[in-house]
Amino acid sequence: MEELHAPGKAAVDAAGLVLSRLSGHTAAGTDAAAFVDAATGGSLTFSALRRGALSLASGLRLGLGLRRGDAVLVMSRNSLLLPQILLGVLAAGGVVVVAADPDNAEVAAATAAAATGAVMVVADPEAAAKVAGAGVPLLLTSRSPDPRALSAEELIDGGDPTAFLQQQPAPAPTDLAFLAYSSTASRTVAMTHADLAGAVAAACLPPPDDGRRVCLSSLPMCSVHGLPLVALGLPAAGVTTVLVAPPSDARAAREAVAAHGATDVVAAPEAAAALAGAMPLDGNLSSLRRVVVAPTAFTSEVRMEFRRRLPWVDLTELSGTEIMEAPDHAAAELGGGLMLTQTEAAGGIVQQNNSQSAEQMSATNEAASPVPPLKKIQKIISGHIFSRSTTSKILRKHPVTGNTQAVSKL
Numbered sequence: 001m002e003e004l005h006a007p008g009k010a011a012v013d014a015a016g017l018v019l020s021r022l023s024g025h026t027a028a029g030t031d032a033a034a035f036v037d038a039a040t041g042g043s044l045t046f047s048a049l050r051r052g053a054l055s056l057a058s059g060l061r062l063g064l065g066l067r068r069g070d071a072v073l074v075m076s077r078n079s080l081l082l083p084q085i086l087l088g089v090l091a092a093g094g095v096v097v098v099a100a101d102p103d104n105a106e107v108a109a110a111t112a113a114a115a116t117g118a119v120m121v122v123a124d125p126e127a128a129a130k131v132a133g134a135g136v137p138l139l140l141t142s143r144s145p146d147p148r149a150l151s152a153e154e155l156i157d158g159g160d161p162t163a164f165l166q167q168q169p170a171p172a173p174t175d176l177a178f179l180a181y182s183s184t185a186s187r188t189v190a191m192t193h194a195d196l197a198g199a200v201a202a203a204c205l206p207p208p209d210d211g212r213r214v215c216l217s218s219l220p221m222c223s224v225h226g227l228p229l230v231a232l233g234l235p236a237a238g239v240t241t242v243l244v245a246p247p248s249d250a251r252a253a254r255e256a257v258a259a260h261g262a263t264d265v266v267a268a269p270e271a272a273a274a275l276a277g278a279m280p281l282d283g284n285l286s287s288l289r290r291v292v293v294a295p296t297a298f299t300s301e302v303r304m305e306f307r308r309r310l311p312w313v314d315l316t317e318l319s320g321t322e323i324m325e326a327p328d329h330a331a332a333e334l335g336g337g338l339m340l341t342q343t344e345a346a347g348g349i350v351q352q353n354n355s356q357s358a359e360q361m362s363a364t365n366e367a368a369s370p371v372p373p374l375k376k377i378q379k380i381i382s383g384h385i386f387s388r389s390t391t392s393k394i395l396r397k398h399p400v401t402g403n404t405q406a407v408s409k410l
Contacts, residue, residue, distance in 0.1 A: 018232050034240065074086060097179045202233070214240045249277070290313065
């Protein structure tokens with residue numbers, strides 16, 4: 001059974017590897033779709049994915065003051081925005097944190113944010129109310145009717161992707177890149193940039209037939225296997241990934257493969273097993289070459305039936321959390337992260353360390369902090385790095401509510 005990560009360490013950070021691969025896919029002058037939303041018919045090209053990730057990284061670092069090593073909790077369903085968000089956080093040097101207990105979003109957000117010292121939560125507008133109790137700034141994934149709310153989509157559309165390329169150095173290979181936090185499981189899964197780059201490189205291996213690949217995926221990107229494989233690995237490999245809902249039955253699974261001419265499928269065991277369901281073979285699976293099953297493997301009976309009915313399909317099963325077990329101090333190292341805050345009196349952005357007072361940080365922020373202070377942000381904005389509407393949201397004052405020391409500038 002194959003492991004999710006390739007052995008050894010990669011020489012570059014994960015985001016740098018993916019971004020360089022995306023550049024290669026568009027260098028020939030053709031710009032195919034990296035992701036397609038089967039429900040809406042919308043698509044995201046490879047160049048748009050790269051541009052969106054860099055624009056968001058610019059907004060996070062230069063506009064919102066995200067520091068290298070800061071944890072960002074991402075709670076979102078699969079969408080065309082999500083791979084841009086995940087890659088953008090990594091490119092900005094942040095640590096992507098996902099909650100491995102999705103059944104209760106409110107509890108999962110609060111516990112994961114507290115345990116990892118997350119400086120912000122990125123969540124769907126529909127989930128905003130559920131994650132509001134996490135106690136950290138909230139950045140929506142997509143635009144909201146509320147003019148006061150800031151979203152990743154606005155940072156993506158309003159940012160300058162070239163501005164970030166001239167800023168901070170890339171994360172080190174040994175820097176933590178990804179945490180799948182679980183309050184119930186015995187292990188928290190962690191990956192450094194080198195581990196994540198290794199997983200991406202493994203997904204980039206060319207297929208034996210060296211042909212055009214189209215992958216159907218219902219695996220959540222905010223998961224242990226979904227982030228390295230679906231959000232990063234497949235687009236880095238030049239694969240067009242069609243985001244689909246888990247099929248309701250065997251016929252729906254087969255028809256989806258035929259409708260999109262899929263060569264690959266990445267899905268949970270139940271959805272993948274539906275492809276080999278007990279029904280007459282009708283030619284709908286003739287394009288299929290590879291199936292990846294995660295987060296658990298098939299049972300021996302299902303595996304035997306799958307190989308009997310689909311002998312031409314290459315089956316890969318990923319299971320458990322063999323990627324890397326987080327050391328006991330991994331979450332503790334993130335616990336001292338900085339919270340992005342805004343004070344009404346100063347009218348500017350203050351970095352408040354969990355172990356220091358706001359006054360101490362305010363006194364030293366201008367001289368010592370690598371995070372751009374307010375004057376620098378205003379200078380950046382005057383250089384048209386952000387659109388006017390996005391700028392106004394970043395700099396807008398909010399009355400202090402609940403917390404007398406600081407409130408989120410989001």
